Amino acid sequence: MATTFEVVPGKSVGDFQLGDSLWHVLDLLRTQKTRYPKIEVSWDPDNAHKSAVTIHLQNITLVFPPSPHQTLQVISLPNLASTVLPVGLTLAYENDTLLSPSRPLTRARVGKILGPTYAHNGSSKLVYPGISFDISGAASGSGGAREDLVTSLTVVPREEGDIPVLNTIKGCIIQPNVGVTLFVPDELEIKINETTSQDLLLDLGPPLRKYWKEDERLERMWGAGDAEKGSCFWNYFQYGLDFLISPSGFVTKVIAHSNIPGTPLFQRYARCPWTLPTSSNNLDFSSPLSSFRAHLASKSQAQYVDEVRLTVPTIASNGHGKKKSKRVGSPSSGRSGSGGSDVSPEHGAGDGFEAVDAMVLDRVVEGGLDGVIGVGTSRLVGFDGLIVEEDQQSGGICSILVWRDDNAL
Template sequence: MFSTLNLDLRPGNGLGIFEIGTSLWAVIESLRQRQHAFPQVQVKFDPDSSVTTPIILHLRPHIDLLFSGRYQRLHTICLRKLRDPHPPVTLRYKEGVVSSPEEVLRRVGVSRTFGPTYQGDDLRYPGVHFSFEDDSALEGGKKNSLDDRTQEVKRVLISQKLPDGAERDALDEVVGCAAMNGQIVQALVQIHVGVTLKLHQTSKPLVIRIGETTAQDLTLDLGAPLRVYYKEDDRMGIHSGSETSPDTRMPETEYFYNYFQYGIDFLLSPSHVVKKMLLHTNIPGSPLFQRYNRCPWEIAGEPEDDEDETPPSRPFYDRFEQISRFMGHSEPPQPMVLNRTDDQDGLTLPSPTTRLYAYDGIILEVTEASHVACVTLF
């Protein structure tokens, strides 16, 4: 016996627990906590351009969630198969039930609830529209008559409302909204300096400097980290020029502040000062996908003069070759190969290896598709 899936419809804003503008990372984290309600989830994306193309979460059998390509924000919600009883769906609008196992949502019911609208194959209102064609009709099946008041609604689509009433394109980015408050909209990287974070609905940017910003500063500006991890993995130490032997080395007391919700890790020294930063791109299909939210980083170049407030930069969605040339390197350095699945038994990915390209003050972790999965500043 399936329990009923109760969903409230909020045109232009959301459906049930899903809010337009929420990040992909936050939605999947929420689904992990509700596996009893959404036991089957599929992630669909284009493996050839997964950094910039939309991503779909399919929650069988009723809900499809479309996320924008670059900033991974919930763009469109599609509710379908309203009559499928596995599980049954009850759809509410304001204080009333518009669809349930006992009440079929039809054209006449939509008109009574939402009022008149322009003529067309679907009934369209700001932030929501109702379609009378199921998936088979979209593939070339027979269309229903517009004069049939008893037409059954097959799909409900919720998207952002635009001020001018224009239609949202599936490839558009989500316009700033309440769900994005406090989220990073830009992380401007300055090599040898640190990163400047611009947050949605926050006027003053946060400047985090290597060698200056403290653990207390991070907590005051960003809140408590979701996890504190004490550094134990010292495998990269073999590449260091230090002559210190393992027997005489002081005990390791460095630790990480993990801000998964921002897509950033900070390595802090024993004196509690930021020593290193890692900014994650959250690329679907990569080993670190969904561990971190996407951090929209940009690597800043040198300003033209002292009055240049907008120096050139290269964003996370550029290819590695473009970023390397931008940093002044016609040929990239010799990379090291990293396979993040080596420590994870049972995890199999089509492209599990990445390459680490080390420059002065920055390391780029690059996928086989030439996307930068992570930026490390030190």
Template sequence: MIATLDVDIRPGHGLGLFELGSSLWNVLDLLRSLPHIFPQVDIKYDVDSSVITPVVLHIRPHLDLLFSGHHQRLHTICVRRLRDPHPPLIVHYKDTIMSSQEEVLRRLGVSRTFGPTYPGDDLHYPGVWFSFEEDRIGEGIKASGPGHTEDRMQEVKRIIVSQKGPEGDERDALEEVLECPIMHDDIARAIVKVHRGVTLYQHLPSAGPIQIQLGVTTAQDLTCDLGPPLRTHYKEDDRMSIHSTTRETEEEEEADYFYNYFQHGIDVLISGHTHVCKKIILHTNIPGTPLFQRYKRCLWQIEGQPEDDEDDTPPRMKFYDRFESINHFLSPREMPPSMVLDRTDDEENLILPNSTTRLMGYDGIILEVTESGHVVSVMLF
């Protein structure tokens, strides 16, 4: 027996399990935990500009979820194929069932539920609109005149839920999502200062900045500021130690360990001997790369030196800037040494457009860069 998908419309806020403003990482994690309800999910994006491309999750056959390109936040929800019985779909608003296998949603039913709205081919209300076109937006079905019986009985083909603009107007699909309560516990931006550490700023206005300082911040500090990590991983892969200038006799006996904050896109390597921060890794979560969806996107910015003591806007390079620009910012005179890394070596049947990356080493910072010039991660040490 096929389970029925029952969703409620919340204009300007969400639909069913999905809340506008949610991160791509959170939504994919939710879908992965419910394979019996959502057995097939397709991820669509522009391969040529994957770091800033909007991402669409197509959940067959009823849902399309559009995520913004920079912040990877749920921007728009589209419900389609309302009459497809695989699985059956029930759509309701408050206590009213608007669409089901027995109830066909028509123009008249929408007007009765939501009231009058401005004339047009589609029915637009703040935070939700109803289209009579199956796939395309904008052309609509030409009405033969006001009050015409066929017009009132037009069948709704799609329902679109999006945020309300400041004046209740519609928002462009390529705009970023307006700040909303579901973001409050997330990191709004991470300011990177080479040799020093990272300053994290949350969306919640009342929350102060969180400092993660190399050689200063302890495991206890991290737990107090960010909460317990989703995973603690003890460092077992020592292949990079061959490049270390530290003598073996000086190495610490206790194993170093990572605090993995997947929900913030951050890893912190902690000394097993002193329990103090040794390295910080920030992840960009680029579609088409091996680490996609393991971490939420961290909106990092690498800060340079201010021009003078009074300069309160020092130059910064951001996560979406190309490697060529960031390299000139960090090392304007020469190209740094690099090493090739293929994270799919152990995956025989995995083919990705950006499986091979290059580690570019600078004084105090390492960038992992794709073949297309996007920075997958930033490591401070």
């Protein structure tokens, strides 16, 4: 199938633009399966929360270095001089054709279209602002070095740090017992029990999905007040945010997601670039759980288990914006009943029935993960006005839930 990509140095190649979020790019690829029939996503499974994510397509490689925004920063087209050149591939630059099935890309053609340049640091790489070309060093004809073939090209920012953040919020400051402050790009404060659903519509637009959970078991998870008929989850997947809206129309809880590769919710939500300010530094998705424990006030074991049972959702979407609830066993029994995710107290090593300050969350039982291997559990740790979900395999923070403890105010 013939494929034409417009190349814009420092900005884009075809459909892919520097600064696009990983969630946006993968969502785009889902809608264009005919154009991109084969997709491979790779990362370091032993260090997923700090790993770059790479998307391999037939003609393009897209690199998302580890960052708070998880955005596209390198676009590469390899094998341009290969004997197995992608069938029908054409590269265009402004009003010129860089490469086509009948016209190979050579050193001379690069100079003619983009202007003269020198080899980068004495190497065979030709570098222009926002784009570079690797040269084979083996002439394709009788024209000498001018006819050396280009083996690959790479589009990068024109200057270091010069990458726009597209299709996502610019920042999110977590405020336990208060709410969150978003930058979209203007500052937007969302306060628990003060911000209304109408405010969200005006400032963030409509959510991608809504879900009303009308089930009496919900009160065991969210508390009786939140479980009234009409409570609703608003899912802003593109921003990595969930809001629980009360029947009276107020935001009662906020969840920020980290989109860590290999976790059950990977790619259901974009990475929310959240930070939690502390007295010494800012905590984020890559901070170890020990840092949260060192800077935040923990609940006692008895308080924690009871409050998590009434407060923490399973924070999971089944692909249709739905949430699952789960009755949590008492600290003495350490059991959990039937229903959605398996949420149960984490037991100490010395005493099988001694609850500690964490609860295990197994999302695999929620469904929708058939055939997926290597998906582990996470654990929930409660603090004053905050619930942190840690991925037990990587140690990264999968999500963070902000709520208000009215008894502590």
